[in-house]
Structures are given as structure tokens and as C-alpha cells.
Amino acid sequence: MIATSERHSAPRDLDLSAHGRRTLDELVSGVHDVLSVPSGTPGPCVLVATSGSTGEPRRVRLPGHALRASGEATAARLGGHGQWLLALPTEHVAGLQVVARSVLAGTSAVILPLAGGFRSRAFSAASRGLTGPRRYTALVPTQLHRVLEDAASGDDAGLVAARTFDAVLVGGAATSPALLDAARTAGIRVVTTYGMSETAGGCVYDGTPLDGVDVEVRDGRIELSGPVLADGYDGDDEATDAVFFTRSGRRWFRTNDVGEMTVTPDGSPSLRVLGRADDTLVSGGVNVSPAAVESLLVGWGPLRDVCVVGVPDEVWGTRVVAVATLASGADPVDVLPQVRARVTDTLGAPAAPREIVLVGELPLRGPGKVDRRATTELAARHLATEH
Structure with missing residues (x-):
């Protein structure tokens, strides 16, 4: 049994689903504590809420080893660690991951103020605070569309800034082929991401799973496996057991997304997400x-x-x-x-x-x-x- 004094002195879970804002320094400190927990060792997790876009959100328990695996695999895929521009709310997994990747890289994230919504000129101004040498950001499709729309209207400050990034990750919602084509034609190095809170954020980039991640499509549903998986839903064993399971000695997460595996021109398998099963x-x-x-x-x-x-x-x-x-x-x-x-x-x-x-x-x-x-x-x- 853990003594009361020990329980109070131990690091607590970083609960991003709770009300109240934290400063970036507070977030970095909490994320650092979680990332410092060795794999297989009990310790604090990050509690992050699912988006709840089609139902009530749940609190997902993300251990340090899942965040580390995701962050390191992302760096390997993109060409190395770098400095990040934080353009998303940190109470959701995409924003959390920008903070976690920055901690792993030993760099300081630059914050884009989001009060009043995303603005291309503010994005441009914040981008000037990055010192590199590698520069990354993560956006949702609506933000990317705003950058291109403003450029088409004559204000290309956001587009000029977006072109300076080594990669602009785009996820959190379906991104239309037309938007991707327009962004890439405009010179933005867009990388599409697929994932969710239960997989520590994006774990499939441009249709290809990150190192260590496996993808299968069974009965039309996308299933994901790898070190990026969450521990489950906080305080809800029934919901956890409904979607997290073990097959052939590996732990899997069954998503509510419909997809198919396709083949790229070079013969590589690629995941195509078709939408949600309940849509x-x-x-x-x-x-x-x-x-x-x-x-x-x-x-x-x-x-x-x-x-x-x-x-x-x-x-x-x-x-x-x-x-x-x-x-x-x-x-x-x-x-x-x-x-x-x-x-x-x-x-x-x-x-x-x-x-x-x-x-x-x-x-x-x-x-x-x-x-x-x-x-x-x-x-x-x-x-x-x-x-």
C-alpha cells in the first residue's frame, strides 16, 4: 500500500480534459513528467478528451511511452526533430502532440494566439519567431483553407509563411483532395495525418503508418496497433474493452472509421479513409x-x-x-x-x-x-x- 504522503508527492496525471487554461510552461512541465516515466512503469498519464464530434467525449489515458513512440516516429518520418509552431488548442491531442514533440526535441514551441480565430497574418507573424533549423506546424483543414483563400484574395502573408515550413501536418478532419492539390501546387509541404486521441494523435502519414504502427482493415473497419496506443478510457473499463483488444499477441484498437487498403504507383500499401461507420x-x-x-x-x-x-x-x-x-x-x-x-x-x-x-x-x-x-x-x- 502507498502511504498518504507518498501519494501526494507523486506526480499527478496531466488532465487536459479539465476546465481551466494552463500556461505553456505548465504544459511543458507536465508533459515532461509524463514522458520521463520508463516504459512498463506505473506513473502519470495525460488525460485528453476525444473530440466528441458525433457523441459525448471520453477521457483517454495516454502514457508517456505512447507519446514518446509517436513523437520519435514523427521525427523519423519528417527528417528529424525541429521547432514547432503551436496553432491548435492544447486540450486536444493534436495540440498536445506539438508540445510533446517540442519537449522530445529540446526546443521551445512558438504559440499562435487563437483568440478570435485563425488569421493568416497572425500565422505569418508567429512563424517569424521560429529559429529552426527545421520548422514544423500542425493545422486543421479549415486553417489551411484560410491561408489559401486569403492568398487568392491578395493577402499572401500566410502562404509565404507556410512555404517556409519543412512540413505542415494536416489532420483532425477529412481533407479534400482539391485542398491538398491546391496547397501543394502553392508550394506548401503538406503531410496528411490520420489518427485520434486513442492513438496519441496521427499515426498514419500520407496513407503510410509510422514506424512500429500496423494497420488492418477488417469488415471495412480500420484497426490500428503499435506502441502509440492509449491505455484506454479513464474510469470506463466497459468502453475500453469494447475497442481495445489483443490479437496474435498484439494489442489493437478498433476504430469507428471505414477504410480500404490501396496500392500506390510504386507498389506500396496505402490506407484510404472513407469516413465513419456511423455516418x-x-x-x-x-x-x-x-x-x-x-x-x-x-x-x-x-x-x-x-x-x-x-x-x-x-x-x-x-x-x-x-x-x-x-x-x-x-x-x-x-x-x-x-x-x-x-x-x-x-x-x-x-x-x-x-x-x-x-x-x-x-x-x-x-x-x-x-x-x-x-x-x-x-x-x-x-x-x-x-x-
């Missing part, structure tokens, strides 16, 4: 993948951000609705016919949105993830007033 809509008896529709529409033509949801419909069972923001200077007239034609030509008429709801901004939660539940409610309220 599929059934309209007129036909299954519709919101992710597939969104990949066609995000950043295309007059549209910027797009979330495809389903609302109850007496005829179709579920009506497919696109909730979207317009690109800068785009004309809202006749957007729906253009959208329906594009989706019908590629995915078929059942997948084509029957309505489009134009908004100033999509509802977000977590590190820039679209809040699908709030977006669905928004669409339902709008259509109720329209009809």
Missing part, C-alpha cells in the same frame, strides 16, 4: 457516404467548407442535405443545381444533396472538427422554416 445515410433505400460527397464538394467551385447530413423525410426516409460555406466572392445563385450535377455525375443521383444550406461558418468542436450533430440540427431547423 452512412440511407436515402430512398440507397446507402450514401457523406464523406464521399464531401470529398467532391469541399473547396470545389463556389464552395469552401461542406458537411453532408441527413434529415428526416416522409418520402425518402432521409433527405441528403449539404450545409456549406461559400468561397470568397462566390455567387450563391444556382449553387444547388451545380452541386447536384457534380455529385450525380460521380456518385449517382441518390447521393446528390436535395437541399443546400449556406451558412457563414460550420458548427465546430474540438480541434477544428465539424460538429455533425449540431450541423444536422441546424439543417433541420433551416428546412423547417423554409417549408
Whole structure:
């Protein structure tokens, strides 16, 4: 039994899911304590909340060895440790990882103030605080889109800054092929990441798992294994046992994402994420993948951000609705016919949105993830007033 005095003197879990902000120095100190725990030794973990984009968030227990494995594998993939620009909230795993990678690298992260939202000029100013020699940052797709949109409007300060990074990691939400193509054409070294709180953040970069990480797709669902896995959900053994399991002597995490393994032109296997298993809509008896529709529409033509949801419909069972923001200077007239034609030509008429709801901004939660539940409610309220 641990004596009371010993229990109070031992380092505590770093609970990022709790209310209240911490300074960067406090975060660095707490992350350093967690990273200092040897593998296989009991010690403090980081408690980080899942995004909760489709349900209630859970607290994930991330031990030091998982954060170390993720950080070292990231450095190996990107070409070495470097200095990071922190452009994401630290209460979520993507922001936490910027702090952890900085601790492992022995560098100090530069903070981008996020009060009032992401601004390209602020991003540019913060970037000038980096001293290198290697420079990295992590963004969500909405931030990357803002950099390109501002450049197209004549303010290229953010784009000029983005070009100076050795890698710009983009994750936290699905990134459309159009946005990736535009960013790379503009000279930004974009690296797409796939992962979640349960895998210490991104563990698959540009479709290829980091060193030590294995990916399998079984019954359409993506399963991940490796040293980056979390211990489980804090205080919820039932939820932990439902998704963490052992197979062939290895520990695995079964995600709620649908994917497929493809082959790159050089013959290497690559993971393609198709969306979440619980996102599929059934309209007129036909299954519709919101992710597939969104990949066609995000950043295309007059549209910027797009979330495809389903609302109850007496005829179709579920009506497919696109909730979207317009690109800068785009004309809202006749957007729906253009959208329906594009989706019908590629995915078929059942997948084509029957309505489009134009908004100033999509509802977000977590590190820039679209809040699908709030977006669905928004669409339902709008259509109720329209009809």
C-alpha cells in the first residue's frame, strides 16, 4: 500500500480534459513528467478528451511511452526533430502532440494566439519567431483553407509563411483532395495525418503508418496497433474493452472509421479513409457516404467548407442535405443545381444533396472538427422554416 504522503508527492496525471487554461510552461512541465516515466512503469498519464464530434467525449489515458513512440516516429518520418509552431488548442491531442514533440526535441514551441480565430497574418507573424533549423506546424483543414483563400484574395502573408515550413501536418478532419492539390501546387509541404486521441494523435502519414504502427482493415473497419496506443478510457473499463483488444499477441484498437487498403504507383500499401461507420445515410433505400460527397464538394467551385447530413423525410426516409460555406466572392445563385450535377455525375443521383444550406461558418468542436450533430440540427431547423 502507498502511504498518504507518498501519494501526494507523486506526480499527478496531466488532465487536459479539465476546465481551466494552463500556461505553456505548465504544459511543458507536465508533459515532461509524463514522458520521463520508463516504459512498463506505473506513473502519470495525460488525460485528453476525444473530440466528441458525433457523441459525448471520453477521457483517454495516454502514457508517456505512447507519446514518446509517436513523437520519435514523427521525427523519423519528417527528417528529424525541429521547432514547432503551436496553432491548435492544447486540450486536444493534436495540440498536445506539438508540445510533446517540442519537449522530445529540446526546443521551445512558438504559440499562435487563437483568440478570435485563425488569421493568416497572425500565422505569418508567429512563424517569424521560429529559429529552426527545421520548422514544423500542425493545422486543421479549415486553417489551411484560410491561408489559401486569403492568398487568392491578395493577402499572401500566410502562404509565404507556410512555404517556409519543412512540413505542415494536416489532420483532425477529412481533407479534400482539391485542398491538398491546391496547397501543394502553392508550394506548401503538406503531410496528411490520420489518427485520434486513442492513438496519441496521427499515426498514419500520407496513407503510410509510422514506424512500429500496423494497420488492418477488417469488415471495412480500420484497426490500428503499435506502441502509440492509449491505455484506454479513464474510469470506463466497459468502453475500453469494447475497442481495445489483443490479437496474435498484439494489442489493437478498433476504430469507428471505414477504410480500404490501396496500392500506390510504386507498389506500396496505402490506407484510404472513407469516413465513419456511423455516418452512412440511407436515402430512398440507397446507402450514401457523406464523406464521399464531401470529398467532391469541399473547396470545389463556389464552395469552401461542406458537411453532408441527413434529415428526416416522409418520402425518402432521409433527405441528403449539404450545409456549406461559400468561397470568397462566390455567387450563391444556382449553387444547388451545380452541386447536384457534380455529385450525380460521380456518385449517382441518390447521393446528390436535395437541399443546400449556406451558412457563414460550420458548427465546430474540438480541434477544428465539424460538429455533425449540431450541423444536422441546424439543417433541420433551416428546412423547417423554409417549408
